[in-house]
Amino acid sequence: MDTNEYEDFLSNLKSYQGNPKCFLLQSLEILHGKWTAKIIFHLLKSESMRFGDLKKAIPAITNTMLTTTLRALEQQEILNRRQYNEIPPHVEYFLTEKGSALLPIFYELWHWGKIYPIENGISE
Amino acid sequence: MDTNEYEDFLSNLKSYQGNPKCFLLQSLEILHGKWTAKIIFHLLKSESMRFGDLKKAIPAITNTMLTTTLRALEQQEILNRRQYNEIPPHVEYFLTEKGSALLPIFYELWHWGKIYPIENGISE
DNA sequence: CTGCATCCCGAGGGATACTG
């Protein structure tokens, strides 16, 4: 973690006066969907995954939601779609640089959750 | 950022095989509400705030949602409620240690959003 | 000032079946 950068953040935080361009809250919107984080999570550890791989990794997700979420993430340039023109179809999804840069956020979330575990554990 | 801790995280990430106790995704649930992050955000910079202060800081929120979100955060021990038995009523909200520990997550979100700004800026 | 009660709405998400 860059110390100067961190100071910058703190001073920005303190001086915030309702500024609409708030990086922080915008970033959070990226992760808002029910499945968004799970998909990014699996792509962070696997370089690239096919549609079916993601379905296997996240059994509860439906085709519709997987497609919808993937499309949304693609549009936000979090991930890319690589299509091989074969029969049967073969499509791979992988994080962009922007998507991979989410790793530190995931680390901090993990770290926080480890220190302050949730009592009412989430079942699924 | 602790390097050993980070290595731990990476190895956990790689070896994840559908483990239901996923700190990462549980932590994310904390921030899911529409107003949750905004409230924490304002408390991070102000030590303590009254109900009315939060309403002024987040004009778009309704009484109902402010109350609901505050109660939820209180139950999760993110913040505490201090009530002064005065007329008129006087209540203050402030982050717990657990709540304050969210700061690094907010820093990383801010940092990421600064590097990769969102084109279709969020209006409000 | 700080909230609760009530009623209401729509978007986000789910189920199922079908296709190139």
Next chain:
DNA sequence: CAGTATCCCTCGGGATGCAG
């Protein structure tokens, strides 16, 4: 294999009014 097409429904959130 990798999706579309439809239809359906829950529930998170909004509006308004009242109360201690």
